[in-house]
Amino acid sequence: MTKKDSQAHSGVQMLEVSAGLEGQRIDNFLLARLKGVPKTMIYRILRKGEVRVNKGRIKPDYRIKEGDMVRVPPMRMTQADEPVPLAKGLLERLEAGIVYEDKALIVLNKPAGIAVHGGSGLHYGVIEAFRQMRPQCKEIELVHRLDRDTSGLLMLAKKRSMLRHLHEALRGDSVDKRYMALVRGRWPATRKQVDAPLARSNVRSGERMVEVNPEGKEALTLFKVLRRFGDYATMVEASPITGRTHQIRVHALYAGHAIAGDTKYGDESFSKEIRELGGKRLFLHASDLKVTLPDGEVLAVHAEPDEQWQGVIEQLVAEATE
Template structure:
C-alpha cells in the first residue's frame, strides 16, 4: 500500500489591501501563507510561479493597493514532516521568553540548545528567533551562553540596543549572576578567583580554556548559597570579565569543578549527581541587571528547570 502524498492547496488569488501597500511580496506571502515553509515561498518566487496582475515579478517587488497575486498550487508539509525549524523547538523558545519590548528579548535558554548554528548544528537560538520574529530584520545575539548552560540570554531586535548593550558589557554596566553546583565544600572565605585564561583549539577542533599566565585577565566573584555537607555546594558566580568558559574553568581552578561538566569536571562527581537524576551541566544564568538606553535598569530572573530543582531536593534529603 502506498503512502498518500502530502496535501496540496489549489491556486490562490490574493488581493492586496490598501494598508499593505509598499510591503515586499516575499514578506507579504510569508504572513499570508501560514504553515508554508519559507524555503518553498522563495522557491516559487525565484521560479516566477507567483504572478502579480498576470505578470512575473521579482522577490523584492513592492506591492500596490489592489494588486491581484496568483499563488500556484503548493505542496504542504505533512503534520509530522519537519518545518525549516521544528515547531516544538520554536514553541519551547517562545515559551522561554521572560521579557520582551520593541528592542530587546530576554529568554531563559534551556540547557542543551546552542545559541547559534555551526559545529555540525544547523540551527541555534538566533536562527530560531529569526524565524519567530521575521519582522525584526536586525535581530542579533547580545552575548553568548555555552550550549549546556541554561539561563538568561539577551537578543537585541534593534541595532541601537545591540550597540548600547555591547558598550555596557565592555564596562561594568551589566550585572550577570549564575548558580553552579560544585564538588566539595566551598569555603566561605573564598570570595573570588582571579586567574588569567588562555584559549586553545584541540586537533579535533574542540575549544579548551586553561589557566595560564599568558592568557587574558579574568576575575569571577563567588558566594556560597547552600551547602550539601562535604559533598557539594551551591554557589553564586558573578563574572566580572567575560571570557570563554570562565566560570567553569575558575571553579575547577578553585578546586571545586561544576557537576555535569564534561570538559573541566570530575567524572565520579558527575556520575553521583547523574544517579540523583541530574543529567545536565549545573550552571545556570539566573539573574541579570542591565541599564536601559532611556535610563533606569531592567532586572530579570530565571528559575532553574525541573531536573535541576529535583536534583537539589534529592541532595537535601540525602
C-alpha cells in the same frame, strides 16, 4: 479548495472546507494548506484570533466542518532560499522561555542543550529560531552568548540601536550577570573570588579548551556560597567580572570544585553521581541579569533553573538532612 484559494498569498485568503476534511483541528487544516508559511506564524494568528470561520472568531482547538469558510489574514511566505521552519516543539519551548520583551529587546531563559547559533554541524540555534519566530524583526541579533550546555538568561536585540547600547554596556560596568552552579565538595566561605588569567589551547583532538595560564588574559570571578549539601556539594553564585570563554567553569575547577555535569572541565565521578540522581546536564545557570536600558531604566530579571535541576537539589537536601 476553490479558485479563490489560489490567490496570491500576500493578501487575504478564503479557504473552503471540502468533504472528507471535516473533524480536523483548524491548526492542522491550515498547516496542510499554507505551504511556506512558518508554523509559528500560523499558531500566532490562531492565538490572536485573526483566523475567522464563517465570519466568526474560533479557538485554536476548533474542529472544522464541511462547508466552513476559513478567512486567513495576509501573511509573509517563506522564500525558496529561506530555511525550513524549525520543529514546533523547539519554537514553543523558546517562546515559553521569554521572561522579558519590548520593542527592542528580548530576554530569554535559554534551555540547557540548545546552542545560541548554528554552526559546527548544527543547522540552527536560538538566533535562527527567533528569526523565524519574529520575521518582522529584520535586525534581531544575539547581544552575548551562553555555552550550549549552560542554561539561563540570554539577551537578543531587536534593533541595531539596542545592540550597540548593550555592547557598550557590556564593555563597561552597566551589566550585572550572575550564575548559579552546583560544584563538588565544600566551597569555603572565605573563598570569595578567583583571580587567574586564562588562555585558550587546543588538545590533540582539535577540541578548544581553556586553561589557567600566566600568559593568558586577565580573568576575575566572584563567588558566594548559596547553600551547602554537607561536604558533598555546594551551590554557589558566580559573578564573572571579565567575560572570558568558559571562565566560570575553569575558575571553579582551578579552585578545586568542579561543576557537576561539566564534560570538559568536570570531575567524572562526581558528575556520574549527579546523573544517577537525574541530573543529565551541566549545572551552570545564568540566573540573574541587571542592565541599564537606553532610557536610563534599570531592567532586573531572574530565571529559575529547570525541573531537572530542581529535582536534583531536592534529593541533595533530603540526603543532607538524613
